[in-house]
Amino acid sequence: MMKILDQIEEASPAISYAGLIERIEILRSTLRWSTRLERGDIDKLLRQATSLRDEVMQLSHKERFVQAATAGEPQTSAEQSRGVRRKALLERSFIFEGTFGDNPRLLESLEIAEKAAPTDLPVLIDGESGTGKELMAKVIHANGARADKPFISVNCGAIPDNLLESELFGHRKGAFTGASNDRKGKFESAHTGTIFLDEIGELPLAGQVKLLRVLEAHEIQRVGSDETIAVDTRIVAATNRNLRKLSEEGRFREDLFYRLSVIHVTLPPLRERRDEIPLLIAWFGDEAAGTLKRRPVRLTPRLRDFLLSYAYPGNIRELRNVMYRISCLAGEMADVEHLPLDMRPAAPGSAAAQTDGGLASGEQPISVANLMSLSDAKRAASDDAEKAFLERGLREVSGTVAELARRIDMNRSHLQMLLKKHGLHSKDFRNRNAPPAKNGANERDEEDEG
Numbered sequence: 530m531m532k533i534l535d536q537i538e539e540a541s542p543a544i545s546y547a548g549l550i551e552r553i554e555i556l557r558s559t560l561r562w563s564t565r566l567e568r569g570d571i572d573k574l575l576r577q578a579t580s581l582r583d584e585v586m587q588l589s590h591k592e593r594f595v596q597a598a599t600a601g602e603p604q605t606s607a608e609q610s611r612g613v614r615r616k617a618l619l620e621r622s623f624i625f626e627g628t629f630g631d632n633p634r635l636l637e638s639l640e641i642a643e644k645a646a647p648t649d650l651p652v653l654i655d656g657e658s659g660t661g662k663e664l665m666a667k668v669i670h671a672n673g674a675r676a677d678k679p680f681i682s683v684n685c686g687a688i689p690d691n692l693l694e695s696e697l698f699g700h701r702k703g704a705f706t707g708a709s710n711d712r713k714g715k716f717e718s719a720h721t722g723t724i725f726l727d728e729i730g731e732l733p734l735a736g737q738v739k740l741l742r743v744l745e746a747h748e749i750q751r752v753g754s755d756e757t758i759a760v761d762t763r764i765v766a767a768t769n770r771n772l773r774k775l776s777e778e779g780r781f782r783e784d785l786f787y788r789l790s791v792i793h794v795t796l797p798p799l800r801e802r803r804d805e806i807p808l809l810i811a812w813f814g815d816e817a818a819g820t821l822k823r824r825p826v827r828l829t830p831r832l833r834d835f836l837l838s839y840a841y842p843g844n845i846r847e848l849r850n851v852m853y854r855i856s857c858l859a860g861e862m863a864d865v866e867h868l869p870l871d872m873r874p875a876a877p878g879s880a881a882a883q884t885d886g887g888l889a890s891g892e893q894p895i896s897v898a899n900l901m902s903l904s905d906a907k908r909a910a911s912d913d914a915e916k917a918f919l920e921r922g923l924r925e926v927s928g929t930v931a932e933l934a935r936r937i938d939m940n941r942s943h944l945q946m947l948l949k950k951h952g953l954h955s956k957d958f959r960n961r962n963a964p965p966a967k968n969g970a971n972e973r974d975e976e977d978e979g
């Protein structure tokens with residue numbers, strides 16, 4: 530019996546239906562024919578069950594992904610090549626670490642990561658907060674030869690300037706007040722593995738000089754010590770700032786910038802890869818459901834429209850958090866009231882509803898109307914600007930949505946969505962001279978450009 534269990538344990542994690550079924554069968558027959566289980570057997574069975582569960586999850590993610598990427602309407606060749614590119618990565622056993630999406634710009638980043646991973650070249654990842662920089666660093670680590678060695682993450686922006694060097698390189702006892710012991714730094718901890726230097730743009734100049742030295746000589750000195758210590762660490766750095774610009778301003782060493790950015794990956798903000806939002810909503814909805822042990826939450830059309838057109842200043846992190854939030858707060862069905870206050874849409878007609886006293890009794894206004902917060906006010910103003918822009922655009926193209934999409938370089942279905950959000954109908958703009966038809970409450974902020 531132990532023998533069989535050992536066998537399964539050693540079996541390579543073949544993630545295929547056939548492989549899984551076989552492993553389940555072995556477990557089944559093991560249990561069926563054994564008269565008693567020793568403690569060790571039970572532990573092994575539990576481990577097996579857990580690893581099976583993980584594999585089933587992984588398999589379902591993969592399958593679902595491939596389905597998502599290849600299902601649906603007849604594909605354009607661009608869409609097809611996305612599916613193919615993603616699948617090709619899968620087939621080359623690329624480890625995604627949960628990275629999801631098939632936007633061409635993301636795929637390009639993943640393909641760069643794939644090539645960079647087995648080398649020891651430094652990688653610089655830039656992109657706004659929440660675009661997946663740290664995740665990408667983990668992907669690079671996981672796909673390289675150092676995968677089973679430490680991955681050490683340091684947020685250079687979160688450590689006070691005067692402690693940063695000691696944090697990175699360690700210090701000697703007595704090097705400064707409070708240094709009561711010898712201490713090793715993150716570089717030493719990351720020896721043979723990867724160090725992820727997040728918010729590298731915040732590294733003070735003195736630290737930059739030392740980092741340059743690590744890159745050149747692969748050695749460090751603890752603060753307060755002359756002794757050099759050899760370190761073999763792969764460096765992946767990330768920033769949400771423009772390092773080139775910082776270096777032009779003399780705030781970041783140019784030589785360090787070039788050294789770090791041998792391989793440079795830029796992650797696009799979510800609003801520039803909106804095509805991924807529906808997939809990400811489904812993905813995080815399922816993930817949250819799994820974590821919260823509930824059925825995946827369903828979204829009202831109103832909430833779905835909002836989530837599809839929202840700007841996501843916090844990028845994927847914000848989308849993920851909001852899916853967890855609504856999965857936690859909503860019952861079967863989530864609606865805009867489950868969104869965090871600062872995210873909620875200025876409800877169509879909510880302002881009017883207050884001034885008119887038009888709220889049905891017991892009905893909650895969607896925005897915190899009486900005390901509109903600064904961010905609500907900003908959002909409302911930005912909504913109004915968006916609407917005015919779209920109206921002006923529609924007028925210019927006499928209501929031809931495809932033409933407007935082309936002129937403002939926006940995905941057509943996204944544009945349709947925005948028009949819907951603002952209650953704009955292209956047909957009302959067909960005749961250049963006719964004023965747009967009134968659309969109820971949505972028209973209240975209408976400015977006539979005539």
Ligand SMILES: Nc1ncnc2c1ncn2[C@@H]1O[C@H](COP(=O)(O)OP(=O)(O)O)[C@@H](O)[C@H]1O
Pocket residue numbers: 627628629630656657658659660661662663664665845846849
């Ligand atoms: N492409 C992606 N697919 C799935 N999850 C993602 C993706 N990009 C980012 N995430 C998730 O979003 C959150 C923020 O990502 P993170 O790597 O910390 O961003 P950054 O370092 O750029 O601020 C994490 O929970 C991460 O797992």
Ligand SMILES: [Mg+2]
Pocket residue numbers: 659662663727
């Ligand atoms: Mg981060």
